[in-house]
Every structure is written in structure tokens, then in C-alpha cells.
Amino acid sequence: MQPARRPQPQALDRRLRLARAAxxxxxxxxxxxxxxxxxxxxxxxxxxSSPDDVVRFEADKVRYDSNAELVTATGNVVLRHEDQTVxxxxxxxxxxxxxxxxxxxxxxxxxxxxxxxxxxVELTDEFKAGAIEDLLVVLRSGGRLAAERGSRDAExxxxxxxxxxxxxxxxxxxxxxxKPSWEVTATRVYFDAKERRVKYKGATLHLFGVPILxxxxxxxxxxxxxxxxxxxxxxxxxxxxGAEISETWYWRIADNRDLAVTGxxxxxxxxxxxxxxxxxxDLGAFQITGYATRSSRIPLGSNAAGTANASQQSWRGYVxxxxxxxxxxxxxxxxxxxxxxxxxxxRRYDISRDDRLRxxxxxxxxxxxxxxxxxxxVTQTVRVNDPQGMVPLALPAIDYRRRLxxxxxxxxxxxxxxxxxxxxxxxxxxxxxxxxxxxxxRTITGMGQEVTLTxxxxxxxxxxxxNELTTTEVYRxxxxxxxxxxxxxxxxVKWPFVGEVFGGSQVLTxxxxxxxxxxxxxxxxxxxxxxxxxxxxxNLFALNRFPGHDxxxxxxxxxxxxxxxxxxxxxxxxxxxxxxxRLSSQKSLLPxxxxxxxxxxxxxxxxxxxxxxxxxxxxxxxxDKDSLALRRNEFDATLGDHRRYVExxxxxxxxxxxxxxxDLQDREELRFAARTPITRTFSVFASGIVNxxxxxxxxxxxxxxxxxxRHRIGVAYTDDCLDLSFTWRRDxxxxxxxxxGNSFQVSLSLKNLGVK
Numbered sequence: 001m002q003p004a005r006r007p008q009p010q011a012l013d014r015r016l017r018l019a020r021a022a023x024x025x026x027x028x029x030x031x032x033x034x035x036x037x038x039x040x041x042x043x044x045x046x047x048x049s050s051p052d053d054v055v056r057f058e059a060d061k062v063r064y065d066s067n068a069e070l071v072t073a074t075g076n077v078v079l080r081h082e083d084q085t086v087x088x089x090x091x092x093x094x095x096x097x098x099x100x101x102x103x104x105x106x107x108x109x110x111x112x113x114x115x116x117x118x119x120x121v122e123l124t125d126e127f128k129a130g131a132i133e134d135l136l137v138v139l140r141s142g143g144r145l146a147a148e149r150g151s152r153d154a155e156x157x158x159x160x161x162x163x164x165x166x167x168x169x170x171x172x173x174x175x176x177x178x179k180p181s182w183e184v185t186a187t188r189v190y191f192d193a194k195e196r197r198v199k200y201k202g203a204t205l206h207l208f209g210v211p212i213l214x215x216x217x218x219x220x221x222x223x224x225x226x227x228x229x230x231x232x233x234x235x236x237x238x239x240x241x242g243a244e245i246s247e248t249w250y251w252r253i254a255d256n257r258d259l260a261v262t263g264x265x266x267x268x269x270x271x272x273x274x275x276x277x278x279x280x281x282d283l284g285a286f287q288i289t290g291y292a293t294r295s296s297r298i299p300l301g302s303n304a305a306g307t308a309n310a311s312q313q314s315w316r317g318y319v320x321x322x323x324x325x326x327x328x329x330x331x332x333x334x335x336x337x338x339x340x341x342x343x344x345x346x347r348r349y350d351i352s353r354d355d356r357l358r359x360x361x362x363x364x365x366x367x368x369x370x371x372x373x374x375x376x377x378v379t380q381t382v383r384v385n386d387p388q389g390m391v392p393l394a395l396p397a398i399d400y401r402r403r404l405x406x407x408x409x410x411x412x413x414x415x416x417x418x419x420x421x422x423x424x425x426x427x428x429x430x431x432x433x434x435x436x437x438x439x440x441x442r443t444i445t446g447m448g449q450e451v452t453l454t455x456x457x458x459x460x461x462x463x464x465x466x467n468e469l470t471t472t473e474v475y476r477x478x479x480x481x482x483x484x485x486x487x488x489x490x491x492x493v494k495w496p497f498v499g500e501v502f503g504g505s506q507v508l509t510x511x512x513x514x515x516x517x518x519x520x521x522x523x524x525x526x527x528x529x530x531x532x533x534x535x536x537x538x539n540l541f542a543l544n545r546f547p548g549h550d551x552x553x554x555x556x557x558x559x560x561x562x563x564x565x566x567x568x569x570x571x572x573x574x575x576x577x578x579x580x581x582r583l584s585s586q587k588s589l590l591p592x593x594x595x596x597x598x599x600x601x602x603x604x605x606x607x608x609x610x611x612x613x614x615x616x617x618x619x620x621x622x623x624d625k626d627s628l629a630l631r632r633n634e635f636d637a638t639l640g641d642h643r644r645y646v647e648x649x650x651x652x653x654x655x656x657x658x659x660x661x662x663d664l665q666d667r668e669e670l671r672f673a674a675r676t677p678i679t680r681t682f683s684v685f686a687s688g689i690v691n692x693x694x695x696x697x698x699x700x701x702x703x704x705x706x707x708x709x710r711h712r713i714g715v716a717y718t719d720d721c722l723d724l725s726f727t728w729r730r731d732x733x734x735x736x737x738x739x740x741g742n743s744f745q746v747s748l749s750l751k752n753l754g755v756k
Contacts, residue, residue, distance in 0.1 A: 056080040057091070069095040077102070083111040086123070098124050110156070112196065113140035124154070135160075137191075143167045144180075145189060145198070156193035163189040165198070167751040168721035181681075181722045182207050182750055184215065197221050207724070228252045231260075232748060239731065239741025240348045242268030256280040269295045272349065284332075286323020291351065293317065297342055297737055316341040318351060335361040343382040347738035355383045370402040384735060389426025390469075392528065396421060411441035411453075418549065422528050428476065430464035430526045434549065447495075454490040454543065459483070464526045474589070477526035484521040486552055490514065490543055504568025511578070513541050513559040520554040522589050527551055532664065534655070535595035536632075537606040537620060540578045545596060553596075555584035561605075570612045577605035579625070591664065593631070593655035600625050604632075615639055631655055643683070647673040652692075668692035668705075686713045708732045723749040 060075025071093040079086040079100070089104030100123045102108075108116040118135035130152040137145040137158075144167075147160035168180035187202035199219040204211045221227050231248040238244065246264040253259060262274040272293035279286055294315050322336035338357035346352040362375035377394040397420045404413040419433040436458040443451050461483050467476040496509040529548025539545045540561065545553050561578020580601040595602035603623040610616050615638070622632035633652045640646060649671035657664045673687035688711035714727035725747045734740040 059091070071095065085109045086121070088121075100124065100130075110193075112193075114138065115140075123152070144170060145191075147189065158191040158193070160189040160191070162187065165189065165200070166721065168719070179209065181717075181719050184218065185211075186218075195221075197227070207722075226250070226252050226258065232750065234748075235746045237742075237744040238350065239743055240268070240737065240739045241266040269293070281325070283327060284323060284325035286321065286325075286335075288321040289319070291318040291345075291349070293349075295348075295737075297344065314341075316345050318345055330365050330367050331363075332366075333361070333363050339380060340382060343384065344736035344738045346382065347735055350743070356381055369404075371400070373397070373399045387426065390424060392427075393423045394420060395423065411439050414438045414440075420528075424466075424469075426469070428464060428466045428470045428526065430462065430477075430528060432460065432462045432550070434458055434460040450494040450496075452490075452492040454488070454492070456486070456488040456490075456543070458486040460486070460525070462525050467526065470526075474523065474591075475527040475531065478524045482521070482524050484525060486517065486520055488515065488517045488543060490516070492541065501566070502568065504566055504571070506567075507563075507565045509563040511541065511559075511561055511563065514556070515543060515559070516556045517552065517554040520552045522551055522554070525550055533590060533594055533596070534632075534664065535601055535604050535622060537576050537578075537604050540576075540580065540604055551589065553590075555582050557582045572608075572610045574608045575605065576607075577603065579603050591657055593657035593664070595622055595631060595655075598625070602631060603628075613641060629654070644676045645674065647671075666693070668694075681717055681719050682715065683718070684713075684715050687711065721751040723747070 057073060057077065057079040059073035059077040061073065063072045063074075064070070065072070073091045073093075074089070077086075077088050077091045079088075079091060079102075085108070086100075086102055087105075087107040088102035090102070092101045092103075093099075094101075102121050102123070104119060106116070106118050106121050108118070108121060110116075115138040116132065116135055117138070118132050121130055121132045121135075123130035132150045132152065133148070135147055135150055137147075137160075139145070143165060145160060145163055145165045147163035149162075150158055150160040152158050164183050164185045166180040166183040168182065170177060170180060172178045183206050184200065184203050185206060186200040186204075189201070190199045191197075192199070197219060198221070200215070203215040203218040205213040205215055217230065219227075219229060228251050229249070231250055233248075234246040236244050236246075244264055244266045246262055248260050248262040251259040251261070257277070257279040259278075260276045262276075264272045264274065266272075270293055272291060274289070274291050276289045277287065292315070294313065296313055297316060318338075318340045320338050324332060324334045326332045337359045339359065340346055340357060346354070357380040359378045359380075360375060362373055364374075365372040375394075375397045377397065379391050379393070381388055381391050399416070399418045401414060401416045404415065406413070414437070416436040416438075417434075418436075419431075421431045423429050436456065438457075439453075439455045441453045445451060461481070462477070463481050464477055464479055467479045470476045490513065492511070492513045494509050494511050496507055498505065498507050500506070527550045530546040530551035533546050533551070535545065539547075541559055544551075557580050559578060559580040561576065564573075564575045566573040580596070582599045582601075584599075590596040595604065602625050604621070606618065606620045608618045617635065617637045619635040620632065621630060621634070623629070624631055630652070631654050633654075634650065636647075636649045638645060638647045650669070652668040653666045655664065655666055657666065668691075670690040670692055671688070673685070675683055675685040677683040689709045691707040691709055692705055694705035710729065710731045710733075712727060712729045714725055716723070716725035718724075727745045727747070729743045729745070731738075731740045731743070
């Protein structure tokens with residue numbers, strides 16, 4: 001079904017004839033040609049008005065009744081006044097009253113680009129006041145207003161009676177009429193031309209033709225810029241707080257700052273107030289979000305969740321803020337603050353599932369050849385069994401680096417100075433400072449090998465106290481002042497071979513590295529930032545396989561492996577595999593199970609496969625050097641596109657590390673997510689996380705090897721103007737007053753709708 005064709009613009013020769021008939025294109029000048037009396041009147045009007053104040057028009061035929069002072073234009077009539085136009089089949093202009101009446105296939109475009117379609121419209125000769133019946137208004141930003149009748153005053157304001165508004169298209173891609181998925185009906189709609197705002201009286205929201213929600217005081221701007229007012233409420237049903245409804249009042253303070261205040265009401269808890277302030281300044285931007293409520297907090301470890309005698313009524317809340325200021329192209333200040341009143345607040349109110357809340361402030365200077373950072377870090381733990389007094393505060397953390405080049409000396413030099421102070425309220429304190437100088441020379445030989453030579457010198461100074469409060473002995477170091485010197489030399493060789501195979505190209509790159517570091521005083525130094533060590537493909541060829549700076553891998557070692565890449569249209573495969581061998585036979589400071597303890601390390605690797613935009617697969621592994629048992633088995637796979645996909649992630653760490661190393665526990669976990677469309681607009685989705693760790697892998701757990709942590713299942717409707725979803729989520733673990741159970745949420749997003 002195709003819509004009726006609108007009249008096409010007249011041919012070029014006809015337009016020329018009409019332009020000639022209109023003389024200076026002034027509609028008033030047409031009357032001057034037909035009657036001398038009119039000519040005198042036109043002259044006086046034009047003397048008082050600028051050319052933009054008159055109406056220009058063109059048409060197939062024009063008839064003038066000099067007795068009635070009536071001008072009638074028929075056939076493809078076009079009237080223009082300043083930036084406004086009217087197209088119609090017939091137009092009658094009463095020169096005595098200044099009234100213009102247009103009939104048939106009318107298309108009226110105002111100065112803002114909004115378009116009015118109707119069959120009859122009455123206007124003044126300045127296109128201001130008028131009456132309209134059975135009209136459709138297409139707003140420039142995409143919304144549509146339909147009404148039985150309307151009027152337009154001298155200021156351009158419109159009042160519509162028995163109206164409906166929608167942000168949806170009213171025709172499909174074939175041009176056939178369609179019913180919008182949502183619309184707002186109202187007894188009256190008022191459009192303020194100066195403020196560019198639309199206000200509704202007696203508004204009701206309809207979804208798929210069914211009235212679902214009254215919207216008193218509804219309003220929005222015609223260009224849909226943000227404005228002060230109420231937003232559409234959110235609904236949810238949860239296990240911890242019961243049914244909830246959230247209503248937000250948005251305050252557009254200025255173009256560069258705003259405030260949103262949300263009140264959330266629960267059937268199973270007292271209300272919560274949330275505020276969010278955002279500010280864009282000349283130097284940068286920042287935002288602050290705060291939550292506050294008073295509720296019953298179940299003590300951690302209590303089995304009486306939800307009972308009055310086990311609860312503690314108290315004020316609870318959370319603050320989350322971040323921002324960045326750019327003082328100059330080099331200097332900037334970045335900060336964030338995250339602070340919760342207790343360890344279960346974020347989980348109970350489904351704000352976040354992070355187990356640590358980090359706050360920081362970082363002053364940076366970045367230039368092409370140097371970097372300076374002066375930072376501070378504070379961490380709040382929200383883990384159940386972690387004592388807050390053992391969590392470190394890093395203040396200050398200073399790092400300076402500079403790259404240098406000297407005439408006559410090949411290679412690149414880098415200098416670094418670093419200092420860090422770690423403070424705990426109930427644990428070990430430590431401070432360190434070191435200076436490092438490193439030289440790198442990269443060359444390409446005549447046979448195509450890429451050779452990199454590295455030399456490194458570093459000196460450290462440490463001080464620590466209360467070392468006995470650290471439970472893991474190898475992390476303590478010796479109390480008091482300690483010093484050490486580090487010297488490292490390394491040679492890294494890559495030799496790529498390029499060729500064709502299987503209809504594509506391949507690159508095979510064998511790689512060899514030797515690193516030599518004389519014995520380093522490691523156990524005398526406290527270990528604060530080098531604890532989670534594990535052999536992976538990412539650190540196989542690193543100068544130091546430890547993360548951080550507190551532990552240095554000494555001795556002489558050889559690392560060997562290869563990279564292989566294959567590529568053809570639509571397919572790309574990349575593989576890395578390698579192993580290292582240490583010459584030293586002394587006991588390593590690396591714990592058993594990390595893959596680096598013995599002379600020969602485990603085998604590590606990574607394989608990535610990408611087939612167009614449909615299949616993405618990454619597998620990372622570590623094989624035991626003796627038994628070839630999988631010590632690390634991890635893969636992430638995605639099949640599909642953004643509309644239809646399946647994602648699966650699996651991780652198993654089977655390192656057999658002693659339970660005293662709390663940073664290196666074994667675990668096994670499965671993650672999955674999927675989405676598929678049912679129709680063009682409806683889709684279903686699901687996701688979940690399963691803990692597969694059993695007591696053999698982690699003796700501290702009581703899991704039997706299959707424990708569902710949480711899952712999410714839902715259905716969604718999406719079209720050009722509406723996003724609607726219903727989600728069922730279930731948590732299987734209770735933490736304090738964050739109760740396990742079912743949660744249901746309805747999410748509604750309407751395009752081009754706001755409130756005032």
C-alpha cells in the first residue's frame with residue numbers, strides 16, 4: 001500500500017512565468033498590477049516594511065476580485081514569509097482583513113523546521129495567528145503531534161485540542177501506515193513558540209494502544225533539549241526490599257550543569273534518596289552521586305536475615321564521584337571517590353557488586369618525553385571476612401619518567417624515579433624509593449632478525465615497621481631500613497618468516513630471549529605490589545615476571561617460543577606459545593604452582609581465532625611441564641552479531657598452591673550470555689555465572705563443585721522509538737541483609753519524551 005502522491009513542483013518554464021507575473025516576488029505587488037488604487041496602498045505598505053515582512057507566493061493560476069479585494073490562487077500554491085512556507089492546492093487572501101485561507105494538501109513549515117500537515121488552515125498575512133483543523137505536526141527532532149483542531153496566535157503559539165503525540169514513525173519502510181508502539185493522548189496540548197516547549201493537559205501514556213500510565217504535568221521541548229521536570233518512573237521487584245518505584249526530578253540548572261534527585265519507595269524498606277550532580281567547567285568536568293536511607297542492616301554472618309531481632313536500624317548510604325580537570329596540554333588532575341556506609345549496602349540495593357571501593361587523586365604531567373604522577377590511593381573493602389585495618393592506603397605514590405637521546409650514542413635511554421608510602425591502621429607499614437636507568441637498542445639485521453639489547457640499573461631504599469602483623473611470612477621482609485641494587489642485561493631476538501599457505505598469508509616468528517640479573521635481596525624487602533604472580537602469555541618475555549616493583553626475578557634464564565599468524569579474507573588466526581629455563585639451581589622465591597618455580601617453566605600460550613564478525617574465540621592455557629596437565633584453562637567465545645549472539649567464558653586455575661597464599665587461590669568459573677530475536681522487534685536474552693570450584697580446589701569453600709551465583713533472563717521489545725524490557729534475575733548467595741532470591745525489573749525508554 002503506497003500513500004497518495006502529493007502535487008509535484010511545477011515545470012521550470014511555468015515557474016519562470018509565475019515569477020514574471022509576481023514581478024519582485026512580492027504577493028502585494030500582484031495587486032498593484034491589477035488596480036491603481038491598490039498600487040497606492042501597496043506602496044505605503046512597502047515603505048513601512050522591509051522586504052522580509054511581505055508574503056511571496058507562486059501558483060498555477062491567480063484571480064483577483066478588485067471589488068471584494070480578494071486574491072485567489074489555485075494549483076501548486078507556495079507562499080513564503082521569512083523562513084516560513086505554506087504549500088496548498090488553493091489559497092484565498094482577503095486584502096481587507098489580511099486573512100489567508102489555504103485548502104487541500106497543506107504543508108506548513110515554520111521557522112524552526114517543524115512541519116504541519118492539514119486540509120485547511122487560516123493565517124494572517126504575516127503567518128502568525130490562525131486556526132487549523134484535523135492536523136499533523138512533524139517536529140524537526142522526530143516527534144509527531146496529531147489533533148482534531150488547533151489554533152495559532154499572533155506570537156506563533158499553538159493550542160491543540162484532543163491531541164496525541166508519539167516519537168514513532170507513522171509509516172513503515174514501504175510507506176504504508178502503521179500504528180505507533182507508544183503515544184501520549186491529551187485533552188489539550190499547548191506549544192510555546194518562544195520557549196520551544198510542548199505542554200500537555202490530561203495526558204495518558206498508551207503502549208500498543210493500551211492506556212497504562214497517567215502523566216500529569218507532562219511536557220517537553222520541541223527540539224528535545226534537556227529541561228527541568230519529572231522523568232518517567234522505574235519499577236522493580238526484589239528479594240531484599242520488595243516492590244519498588246523510583247521517580248526522578250531533573251533540574252537543568254544551566255547548559256553546563258544539572259542535578260537529578262530520585263526518590264525510591266519500597267514495600268519492604270524505608271525510602272531512599274539519590275542525588276546526582278554534574279558540572280562541565282572551562283577546565284574539565286566532574287559528577288557526584290549520593291545515596292541515603294535508613295534501613296535494617298543484618299550483621300555479617302547472621303543466619304537470621306530479615307528478622308527484627310537480628311537487624312540493626314541505622315543510616316546507610318554511598319557516595320560515588322569522579323572528574324578530571326585539564327589545566328594545560330600537559331597538566332591534569334584526575335580524581336574519584338567511592339565510599340559506602342557498610343559492606344552490604346551496595347549489594348542490597350543492587351548498586352554495585354564490586355568487592356573493593358577505590359578512591360584516588362592523581363596529578364599528572366604528560367609531555368612527549370616525560371611523565372610525572374603524584375597520586376594517592378585509598379581502598380575500602382566490602383568483602384565479608386577482610387579486616388579494614390589490613391587494607392593499605394597508598395599516600396603518596398610518586399612516579400617520574402623521562403626518555404633521553406644522546407648524540408653519538410645509539411638507542412634510547414629512560415630514567416625513572418619512584419616513591420611509595422603504604423600505611424595501615426592495623427597492619428604493616430612500609431615506604432620505598434628507587435631510581436632506575438634503562439637503555440634499549442633495537443636493530444634489524446641484514447637477514448631480517450629484530451634484535452633488542454637492554455641494560456638496566458636500579459637502586460632501592462625500603463623502610464618497614466610492624467612486619468609481624470602480615471600473616472603471610474614471605475611478604476613481610478625485614479623491619480627497619482633495607483637497601484638493594486639491581487643490574488639486568490637482556491637480549492631479545494625475533495626472526496619473522498612470511499609466506500603463503502591455504503589461500504592466505506602466514507607469518508611465523510620464532511623468538512629467543514636471555515635475561516641475566518645477579519642475586520637480588522628479595523626476602524629482606526617487604527612485598528606490597530608483587531603478590532599475584534603467575535606465568536602467562538602476557539609476561540612470558542617480560543624482563544621481570546613479577547607484577548609491581550617489590551620482587552625481582554634474578555639469575556640467568558632463557559625464554560623461547562614462537563608467534564604464528566595466518567590471515568585470509570574473513571579469517572584471522574594468531575597463536576603464541578613458549579617456555580623459559582633458569583640456569584640457577586637455588587630455591588626460587590616464586591611459590592609452588594606459579595609455573596616458574598623449577599628450572600624449566602610450564603608451557604604457556606594463547607590462540608585467537610576471528611572469522612569475520614561472526615566468530616571470536618580466545619583460548620589461554622598453561623600446561624604442566626612434566627605431566628602436561630592443564631594448570632590454566634581459559635577461553636572466551638562469541639558467536640553472532642549484536643542482534644543474535646552467544647557468549648561463553650570459562651576459567652579454571654589448577655595451580656595446587658598452598659592456601660596460605662590468599663592472592664593465588666585456585667578456582668573454576670563459567671560465564672555465559674545469549675540474545676536472540678524472536679521477531680523483528682522482540683528478543684529474549686539470558687546470562688549467568690556459575691562457581692564450579694570444589695573443596696579440593698579451595699578448602700575454604702563448602703561448594704560441591706556447582707554453585708549458581710546469579711542468572712538473568714528477560715524479554716525485550718525494541719523499535720525506532722521504544723525500548724521495553726522485562727528481566728527476571730535470581731541471586732543464590734545471601735550476604736548479610738543482601739538476601740538471595742528473585743528480582744524482577746521493568747525497563748522503559750521512550751524516544752523523544754521528557755517532562756516539565
